[in-house]
Amino acid sequence: MQFTPTNSLLGLSFQELTSLVVDSGQPSYRAQQLFDAVYRQRIETLDQISTLPRDYRAQLGEQGWSVGMPVVSRKFVSNDGTVRYLIELADGETVETVWMPEGDDGESGDGSEAGDEMELRGGPAARRRATICVSSQVGCAVNCRFCLTALLGVKRNLAAGEIIGQIAAVLRDQGVQPPIQRVNLVFMGMGEPFLNYENFMKSVTLLVEGVGIPESRMTVSTAGIVPRIQDFGRETVRPKLAISLNASNDTLRSEVMPLNRKWNLSELMAAARAFPLRPRERLTFEYVLLDAVNDAPEHARELAELVRGVRAKINLIALNPGAELPYRTPAQERMQTFQQILIGAGIPTFLRRPRGRDIFAACGQLKRTVEITS
Ligand code: SAH
Numbered sequence: 582m583q584f585t586p587t588n589s590l591l592g593l594s595f596q597e598l599t600s601l602v603v604d605s606g607q608p609s610y611r612a613q614q615l616f617d618a619v620y621r622q623r624i625e626t627l628d629q630i631s632t633l634p635r636d637y638r639a640q641l642g643e644q645g646w647s648v649g650m651p652v653v654s655r656k657f658v659s660n661d662g663t664v665r666y667l668i669e670l671a672d673g674e675t676v677e678t679v680w681m682p683e684g685d686d687g688e689s690g691d692g693s694e695a696g697d698e699m700e701l702r703g704g705p706a707a708r709r710r711a712t713i714c715v716s717s718q719v720g721c722a723v724n725c726r727f728c729l730t731a732l733l734g735v736k737r738n739l740a741a742g743e744i745i746g747q748i749a750a751v752l753r754d755q756g757v758q759p760p761i762q763r764v765n766l767v768f769m770g771m772g773e774p775f776l777n778y779e780n781f782m783k784s785v786t787l788l789v790e791g792v793g794i795p796e797s798r799m800t801v802s803t804a805g806i807v808p809r810i811q812d813f814g815r816e817t818v819r820p821k822l823a824i825s826l827n828a829s830n831d832t833l834r835s836e837v838m839p840l841n842r843k844w845n846l847s848e849l850m851a852a853a854r855a856f857p858l859r860p861r862e863r864l865t866f867e868y869v870l871l872d873a874v875n876d877a878p879e880h881a882r883e884l885a886e887l888v889r890g891v892r893a894k895i896n897l898i899a900l901n902p903g904a905e906l907p908y909r910t911p912a913q914e915r916m917q918t919f920q921q922i923l924i925g926a927g928i929p930t931f932l933r934r935p936r937g938r939d940i941f942a943a944c945g946q947l948k949r950t951v952e953i954t955s
Contacts, residue, residue, distance in 0.1 A: 589649025589671070590619050591749065592742020594787065605644075607637060609807055620791025623749040625650045651746040652677060654752060655951060663937030666754070667949060668747055670719075676771055677947040678747040679714040680755060681936050686730035695809055707829040712765040713751050715744060716947070717781055718772025723804045725827070729903045729948040730771045738777040741905050744784035748792065768801040771947045775801075778853040782816065794818050802867060807844040810852040823865035823896070824853060826873050829883035837871065838902055846887065853891055862930075863894065866891040869945070870916050871900050879917045886924035894929040901943040 593601065611633065618630040618920060624927075625648060627711040629637045653673065657669035664680040720733035748766065755765060766788070768774045774781045781801070788794050799820030803810065813819060826849075828834035834841040840930055866888055870876045888895070897920055900910045911919075923930040934941045941950040 588644070588646045589740070589742045589746075590615060590646060591649040592740050592783070592787070593619075594783070595790070601646075605637070605640060611637070616791060619648060620745070620787060621793065623650075623753055623792075624648060627878075648748060649742050650753075651743065653750055656754075657940035657942065659937035659940045659942060661936060661939075662699060663940065663942050664946075665937060665940050665942035666747075666751060667917075668750060668952065670739075670743055670746075674719045675949055676716040676719055676739065676743075676747065677942075678716060678751055678770060679937065679942045679947075680751050681712045681714065683710055691773060694773075702867070703929050710763070710765065710894065711755070711757065711923055712767055713748055714767050714770045714774055715747050716770035716820075717744060717768055717774040717777050721772045722776060723773045725804065725825075725839050725840075725945075727827075727837060727871060727900055727906055727908050728945040729905065730945065732905060733771075733948055734876055735772070735776075738780055739772070741780045741783035741787065742852070743801045744780065744793070745787055746907055748788065748794075752792075752821040760795075764794060764798065766794060766820070768799070769823070769944065773804055775803045775806035775813070778809050778812065782819075784816060785820060800865065802865075804840055805844055805849045807848050807852045810856065814856045821854065821862060821865065824849065825867045825869075826884070826887075827869050827886055829880045833875055833880075837875065850887060852893075853888075858892055862892075866893055866895045867898060868895055869898045869900055870911050870919065872911040872915075874908060874913055876919055878918060878922055881922035882926075885923055885928060888928060889926075894931065895923055897930060897932045898944055899932070899935060901938055901946050903946060903948075 591725065595616050596613060598615045599609055602611040603609055614632040618624050618632065624630055627648060627949065630638060649671065652669045653666050653667040657665040662682045666678045667675050669675050669680055697820065705898055716739065718738050719736035720916055721730045722735035736886050768781065786797060789796050796818050800823050801820045802823040804825050804826060813822060828837055831841060831846050832845060856864060868884065897916060900908055902910055920930050920932050937943050
């Protein structure tokens with residue numbers, strides 16, 4: 582009989598795995614075996630679950646279950662070491678996931694160096710500050726005018742298993758094993774994580790409990806979905822929060838991020854101010870610099886006023902160019918002037934180094950480019 586496996590084990594919680602095994606008359610400890618195999622060992626096929634009896638593996642397959650590990654369909658390697666993965670999902674849709682071997686400068690100064698002793702024990706390969714940039718949706722519904730992903734529109738949300746699957750596939754390809762080897766996660770790839778909140782949060786829990794990546798090594802970035810920022814503040818286990826501001830006043834922000842007409846800066850900043858930060862934790866504000874649009878010294882001063890009183894740092898991102906975009910990247914000097922004004926106002930501000938522009942892997946460039954000519 583011909584069948585297509587549609588049920589993915591990746592994405593099931595421990596409780597859901599327990600129901601699955603108990604419903605087939607198996608002892609409940611098999612749930613732990615499945616959980617370990619799927620999340621900790623990150624096996625690719627049911628056959629590889631050597632702790633399970635052969636018959637039960639076969640039975641799972643007959644019931645239509647598979648591991649649900651997505652397939653790396655293309656891989657692009659930048660001359661700065663960044664790798665962009667085109668990842669194919671069970672229904673043929675694709676998303677992109679980016680591996681940055683040395684993280685990026687914007688992550689420095691946020692206290693995330695505090696795990697370094699573990700890296701030393703893990704040996705040379707573990708000393709890297711690798712970061713994986715993860716997608717949360719196929720395409721994106723938030724129509725930011727400087728972002729290439731926006732041009733795709735949104736196809737669908739990713740399931741929790743598809744979010745974790747990207748990380749599992751990249752860790753496998755890179756031969757990296759948390760928690761022995763340190764890895765940071767940023768939910769800053771394609772899509773708006775807070776418009777896929779349930780699946781995103783489920784993936785976080787499973788990444789912490791199953792894969793062994795602490796939530797303190799994760800950052801989620803939102804375009805500013807205010808009600809979900811409030812929900813997120815109430816979560817007991819949660820990544821750090823980054824908010825994409827990208828403009829210093831409502832007129833400008835509504836122009837570059839039409840979403841601002843729904844949740845404006847005063848609502849967004851009220852949510853940011855009310856956000857319960859943990860000891861030593863800082864909020865991150867991201868600000869994409871667009872030449873002659875939002876990068877003047879008066880914008881920097883306005884931005885400093887806007888974020889005053891919030892325990893935050895600012896990541897400035899030079900626009901990553903795209904032929905379809907109506908904006909240009911500012912000159913380096915202009916960006917440094919902008920940065921200095923914020924630093925002068927007492928706000929830790931970092932100018933992020935662009936990663937993987939040559940392979941269209943940088944922020945805002947994820948639109949499934951398969952032909953690289955330059
Ligand atoms: N939807 C989420 C996460 C994905 S975008 C969000 O909006 O935050 C991740 C970051 O890339 C955001 O800060 C966004 O403002 C930035 N970005 C988008 N397009 C960009 C571009 N062309 N150049 C530089 N940064 C860009």
